[in-house]
Amino acid sequence: MENYIVETRNLKKYYQQGTNTVKALDGVDFRVKAEEFVAIIGKSGSGKSTLLHMIGGLDVPTSGSVIVGGKNLAGLTKEQLAIFRRRKIGFVFQSYNLVQDLNVYENIILPIELDGKRVDQEFVQEIMELLQLEERREALPSTLSGGQQQRVAIARALVSKPTLILADEPTGNLDTATGHDVLGLLKIVAKQFRQTIVLITHDNDIAQMADRIVRIEDGKIVKGSEFYAEE
Numbered sequence: 254m255e256n257y258i259v260e261t262r263n264l265k266k267y268y269q270q271g272t273n274t275v276k277a278l279d280g281v282d283f284r285v286k287a288e289e290f291v292a293i294i295g296k297s298g299s300g301k302s303t304l305l306h307m308i309g310g311l312d313v314p315t316s317g318s319v320i321v322g323g324k325n326l327a328g329l330t331k332e333q334l335a336i337f338r339r340r341k342i343g344f345v346f347q348s349y350n351l352v353q354d355l356n357v358y359e360n361i362i363l364p365i366e367l368d369g370k371r372v373d374q375e376f377v378q379e380i381m382e383l384l385q386l387e388e389r390r391e392a393l394p395s396t397l398s399g400g401q402q403q404r405v406a407i408a409r410a411l412v413s414k415p416t417l418i419l420a421d422e423p424t425g426n427l428d429t430a431t432g433h434d435v436l437g438l439l440k441i442v443a444k445q446f447r448q449t450i451v452l453i454t455h456d457n458d459i460a461q462m463a464d465r466i467v468r469i470e471d472g473k474i475v476k477g478s479e480f481y482a483e484e
C-alpha cells in the first residue's frame with residue numbers, strides 16, 4: 254500500500270452562519286505522497302485555507318478524518334496536537350509574523366528555544382546559507398525587504414526539521430520576481446531535506462513549480478484528486 258504523508262477521508266467542515274450553513278469543505282479526499290510538492294489553487298472562498306488548517310491541526314473537522322504521518326489527528330489531545338504542530342509541521346503564511354525586536358538568527362531559532370531543545374548550529378547555518386540570509390544574520394526584520402523577511406519565516410519554519418511544510422499564499426505580499434525566487438529557494442531546501450510541501454497560491458506560475466496541482470471549488474476537489482485514483 255502506498256505510504257501517504259497526508260490523507261484526508263471524506264473531510265467536511267461546515268460553518269454555521271445564522272440559519273445558513275457554509276460548506277467550506279464538503280467531502281475532500283486528498284492524498285499527498287512523501288516528498289511531493291502539491292499546489293492547491295481555487296477561487297477566494299473555495300476552501301483552500303480551511304483544508305490547510307485541518308491538515309495542520311489548527312482546526313477540527315465537522316466530520317471525516319485527517320491522517321498525517323500515519324497519525325489520525327482526531328485521536329490526539331490538545332497538548333499532543335500542539336506538539337505535533339511544533340515538531341512535524343512548518344507553517345508559512347502570507348504575513349511573515351517575525352518578532353520585530355529579534356534579529357534574523359534569533360527569529361529563526363525561536364521555535365527551537367521555545368521547545369526547550371538544543372539548537373543544531375550546523376543545520377541553522379546550512380538553512381541560512383541555502384536561503385541566502387547569512388549576510389543579514391544580525392539584521393532586525395524592519396530593515397529587511399519583503400522577500401528577505403519571507404525567507405526568514407521559511408527558515409524559521411524549517412528549523413525544527415518538519416516533515417511537512419504547509420504554506421498559505423507565501424508569495425502573496427511579494428512582487429512576482431521576488432515571489433518566484435523565494436519559492437525557488439523553498440523548493441530547493443525542501444528537496445535537500447526531503448520534505449513535503451502543500452502550498453496554496455493564486456499565482457498560476459507559482460503553481461506550475463509544483464509536482465502536482467489540485468483545484469478546489471466550493472469545498473470539493475475538482476482536479477488533481479484522480480491522480481492516485483488507480484492505486
Ligand SMILES: Nc1ncnc2c1ncn2[C@@H]1O[C@H](COP(=O)(O)OP(=O)(O)OP(=O)(O)O)[C@@H](O)[C@H]1O
Pocket residue numbers: 268269270275276277295296297298299300301302303304
Ligand atoms: N471561521 C469561519 N466562520 C465562518 N465561515 C468561515 C470561517 N472560516 C472560513 N469560512 C468560510 O468558509 C469558506 C471557505 O473559506 P477559506 O478561507 O477556506 O477559503 P479560501 O479558498 O482559502 O479563500 P481565500 O483564497 O480568499 O483565502 C468561505 O465561504 C468562508 O467564508
